[in-house]
Amino acid sequence: MKKSIILFIFVLVCSLLFHHCSGKEEGQDQQKGVMTMEEPVIVKTISTLVKKSGEEKRARIEKSVRQVAALWQASDGSNSEFETFCTRSFIETEDERHLGFEKLSGYFEILNGNFNKISVDLQRTLHLDIGVIHPVDQLFGSYNPGAHLDDDLFRNKIAFITALNFPFYSLQEKMKSAAQWSGKEWAYARMGDIFLSRIPAERQQKFTEVNTGADIYISEYNIFMGHVLNGKNEKLFPENMKLLVHWNLRDELKSNYGTEKGPEKQRIIAKVMERVISQEIPQIVINNDKVEWNPFQNKVYKEGKEIEFHPEPDTRYAHLLKNFKALKDIDSYCPAGMDTYIKRKFDGEMEISQPEVEELFTRFLSSPYIKKVAGLIKKRVNRDLEPFDIWYDGFKARSGIPEEKLNKITRQKYPTAAAMEKDLPVILMKLGFSKEKAAFITSRVAVEPARGSGHAWGAEMRAGKAYLRTRVPADGMNYKGYNIAIHEFGHNVEQTITLHDVDYYMMRGVPNTAFTEALAYIFQDRDLELLGLQESSLGKEYLDTLDTFWSAYEGMGVSLLDMQVWKWLYANPEADTHQLKEAVIALAKETWNKYYADIFDVRDQTLLAIYSHMISYPLYLSAYSYGDLIKFQIKQYVRGKDLAAEIERMFSQGRLIPQLWMKNAVGIEISTEPLFQATEEALNHFK
Numbered sequence: 102m103k104k105s106i107i108l109f110i111f112v113l114v115c116s117l118l119f120h121h122c123s124g125k126e127e128g129q130d131q132q133k134g135v136m137t138m139e140e141p142v143i144v145k146t147i148s149t150l151v152k153k154s155g156e157e158k159r160a161r162i163e164k165s166v167r168q169v170a171a172l173w174q175a176s177d178g179s180n181s182e183f184e185t186f187c188t189r190s191f192i193e194t195e196d197e198r199h200l201g202f203e204k205l206s207g208y209f210e211i212l213n214g215n216f217n218k219i220s221v222d223l224q225r226t227l228h229l230d231i232g233v234i235h236p237v238d239q240l241f242g243s244y245n246p247g248a249h250l251d252d253d254l255f256r257n258k259i260a261f262i263t264a265l266n267f268p269f270y271s272l273q274e275k276m277k278s279a280a281q282w283s284g285k286e287w288a289y290a291r292m293g294d295i296f297l298s299r300i301p302a303e304r305q306q307k308f309t310e311v312n313t314g315a316d317i318y319i320s321e322y323n324i325f326m327g328h329v330l331n332g333k334n335e336k337l338f339p340e341n342m343k344l345l346v347h348w349n350l351r352d353e354l355k356s357n358y359g360t361e362k363g364p365e366k367q368r369i370i371a372k373v374m375e376r377v378i379s380q381e382i383p384q385i386v387i388n389n390d391k392v393e394w395n396p397f398q399n400k401v402y403k404e405g406k407e408i409e410f411h412p413e414p415d416t417r418y419a420h421l422l423k424n425f426k427a428l429k430d431i432d433s434y435c436p437a438g439m440d441t442y443i444k445r446k447f448d449g450e451m452e453i454s455q456p457e458v459e460e461l462f463t464r465f466l467s468s469p470y471i472k473k474v475a476g477l478i479k480k481r482v483n484r485d486l487e488p489f490d491i492w493y494d495g496f497k498a499r500s501g502i503p504e505e506k507l508n509k510i511t512r513q514k515y516p517t518a519a520a521m522e523k524d525l526p527v528i529l530m531k532l533g534f535s536k537e538k539a540a541f542i543t544s545r546v547a548v549e550p551a552r553g554s555g556h557a558w559g560a561e562m563r564a565g566k567a568y569l570r571t572r573v574p575a576d577g578m579n580y581k582g583y584n585i586a587i588h589e590f591g592h593n594v595e596q597t598i599t600l601h602d603v604d605y606y607m608m609r610g611v612p613n614t615a616f617t618e619a620l621a622y623i624f625q626d627r628d629l630e631l632l633g634l635q636e637s638s639l640g641k642e643y644l645d646t647l648d649t650f651w652s653a654y655e656g657m658g659v660s661l662l663d664m665q666v667w668k669w670l671y672a673n674p675e676a677d678t679h680q681l682k683e684a685v686i687a688l689a690k691e692t693w694n695k696y697y698a699d700i701f702d703v704r705d706q707t708l709l710a711i712y713s714h715m716i717s718y719p720l721y722l723s724a725y726s727y728g729d730l731i732k733f734q735i736k737q738y739v740r741g742k743d744l745a746a747e748i749e750r751m752f753s754q755g756r757l758i759p760q761l762w763m764k765n766a767v768g769i770e771i772s773t774e775p776l777f778q779a780t781e782e783a784l785n786h787f788k
């Protein structure tokens with residue numbers, strides 16, 4: 102997970118995606134009596150400017166003036182003030198325009214960078230394992246200091262000057278110009294993405310508030326596994342094992358492949374997940390080690406005696422619904438092409454349309470290779486597959502090493518967050534980075550103990566730092582925590598390279614979150630190697646392929662469900678929490694029955710709905726599956742090449758559109774084909 106997504110959502114809310122159409126007839130602004138610029142005024146302004154600046158600039162003038170007109174409100178000035186503003190503020194010569202670009206860039210870096218830093222600092226107590234959360238911490242943690250920035254920048258005309266001189270290009274236009282644009286033209290286009298709409302500050306603030314609420318709910322949702330019983334009321338897990346739903350539960354499930362009583366423990370975990378999804382989970386067992394719980398019979402015991410309980414009152418779905426409502430409240434400020442969160446998330450943020458994503462996932466989920474890989478898994482586990490085997494982990498080299506052995510190593514190596522921070526340069530050098538580069542990157546990364554499972558939060562100014570937050574219990578970092586920390590460190594490296602090594606600040610970042618996930622996975626895959634535990638590499642390449650294939654199979658189903666849930670929400674905007682719960686369960690079963698039931702020979706399973714991201718990071722999940730594909734293509738490409746040099750080359754491209762970035766990086770666009778081909782080879786190898 103990448104924490105800057107919160108900021109990313111904010112940045113998008115306040116800028117990228119909420120362009121006001123001049124042709125919009127109805128909407129909040131009309132209701133509030135805000136003027137929409139009239140066509141004759143726009144036409145007159147354009148012709149005045151063309152006369153002044155020359156016919157050859159007509160296209161740019163036309164585009165810019167129309168965009169400014171769409172953003173202009175009565176409070177910004179009269180018709181003639183609009184015309185005067187445009188004619189005076191339009192920069193004619195390319196040299197001066199570039200100077201303006203550099204000035205604006207510099208100031209945006211100051212604003213973004215420092216507002217980001219304020220958010221990092223205000224949320225420290227919420228995110229770090231540094232004591233009890235006080236109500237005041239929650240107030241400050243959910244306060245968005247930048248909520249009014251956008252309003253201010255419109256009021257002082259900075260937004261208009263930017264939009265007038267650096268117009269916005271739609272995804273289609275960007276795709277069309279992709280190959281021809283120079284680095285500078287791309288940077289100008291990215292500046293054109295900044296001011297597209299005017300969302301009232303209170304609506305931005307509302308989303309930040311409800312999303313923070315969902316985040317806290319998720320990060321404090323632990324199950325004490327030492328107090329969870331099997332069907333015969335026996336305890337199978339260590340007494341003090343505390344697992345966060347769902348990440349730790351899933352990872353514990355994965356780590357039990359090939360262990361004694363593995364399947365029995367896995368069945369318990371899957372049952373716990375089902376009770377969370379159905380919200381039949383007793384409220385009293387959440388975050389509580391004072392009772393025993395048998396999730397199969399759903400009975401709770403205290404000091405050996407069965408006690409009455411209340412199930413969790415659909416809180417999980419209440420958070421999802423609140424996120425939906427807050428995001429939907431922004432819709433009416435958006436143009437036709439961006440007027441749902443689904444469109445903003447995919448066309449806008451991911452820069453790949455939702456139907457395109459769904460088509461790719463559906464094609465993958467219908468692939469004949471799934472049955473073949475499932476057959477191989479069945480052989481390897483030596484039993485019929487069960488639904489929790491969507492998380493089959495046996496294609497990983499590490500599954501052969503006992504977890505306790507790994508825990509011992511990581512606890513000793515990383516007793517504190519500071520110990521990990523100190524080791525970061527060594528980690529990078531092991532991956533092939535030069536001493537200087539490793540020193541530079543790690544001088545920009547701070548490691549801190551996380552309250553939740555961990556995250557990476559990047560800087561937004563070159564003077565800032567990226568944060569690696571990871572869970573470090575009192576007895577040191579366990580293997581699971583270490584594994585996640587290496588993943589997060591991959592994000593930090595991306596965050597640092599794409600901020601410092603791009604040609605223009607406006608190009609900072611990656612095309613979308615899938616690209617940062619790809620690098621995080623590439624790091625995470627090498628976690629054992631970094632501990633000096635590289636196992637025999639015989640067949641490892643094939644195992645990696647099958648691991649990615651199975652992970653994509655699981656992830657794409659989960660993501661498909663996420664998308665179906667959001668489509669359902671938009672079709673049923675008045676639904677209450679209970680109806681939403683029922684819908685999620687029904688859609689989970691439907692997705693299961695379509696793409697998993699035949700493979701696992703069991704119908705109506707709900708497990709796909711356990712992901713926490715569905716609750717606290719709306720529609721984020723597809724980034725993981727794209728990450729799987731992108732990771733795979735990059736990994737194939739860098740095989741035998743210098744990994745560090747390739748990472749620097751690829752990621753210093755900055756935020757191009759996804760398919761162009763990928764083509765430059767590995768020679769072809771994002772596709773399932775390379776993975777299918779490699780899966781066929783791997784299956785032949787294991788025949």
Ligand SMILES: [Zn+2]
Nearest residue numbers: 102103618621
């Ligand atoms: Zn991640």
